[in-house]
Ligand SMILES: [Zn+2]
């Protein structure tokens with residue numbers, strides 16, 4: 001199965017990155033709907049789309065308002081949008097308030113209870129998705145997706161730490177997509193804004209024994225290739241790469 005990184009910036013887009021959006025075209029599954037959501041159009045191949053929101057900060061949901069172009073002349077019959085109740089309410093009443101956007105979408109909104117993620121929900125192609133709450137201003141949700149022969153976890157908008165509660169949740173995944181908004185040295189800012197620095201992300205990967213990790217949600221004012229010192233975390237964890245927009249990963 002392939003996952004496409006359609007947006008790998010946090011906060012706002014820059015010349016090379018759009019904000020958070022990942023897609024597994026074969027299953028019609030989309031993780032977050034930041035500005036990268038406009039690229040979903042190029043990869044639609046299923047009659048249903050399932051969009052899971054980590055939370056409702058604009059860099060994760062504003063792309064839902066691009067839906068008219070994304071779906072134009074596509075054979076999509078149903079679009080489901082999943083998230084915690086307060087996040088979906090904010091998207092419905094604020095992002096889609098008639099003052100901000102005049103045409104309400106025909107989405108099917110599915111509330112997930114942040115505390116009841118172990119039960120999970122079925123995904124197309126006999127998959128399953130579960131979730132867990134993450135520490136972030138207003139809270140965020142991490143997701144774990146499993147199919148018969150493959151699985152991945154998506155953890156964004158939280159502060160990584162070797163003792164983070166979500167480590168058990170992502171234990172042993174084949175592919176971890178984890179945010180890394182900051183280089184090391186920005187720990188106080190990371191804690192304050194609910195984001196992660198590089199070394200703690202590597203520590204999470206090692207503690208959770210994940211096969212490989214791609215980092216995303218970069219500070220759009222910076223350049224992760226220059227600022228994130230991957231060599232410095234190799235002694236902690238080997239298989240970590242920097243995500244790029246349009247990157248496709250097989251898992
Ligand atoms: Zn964000």
Ligand SMILES: [Zn+2]
Nearest residue numbers: 055057136157
């Ligand atoms: Zn956020």
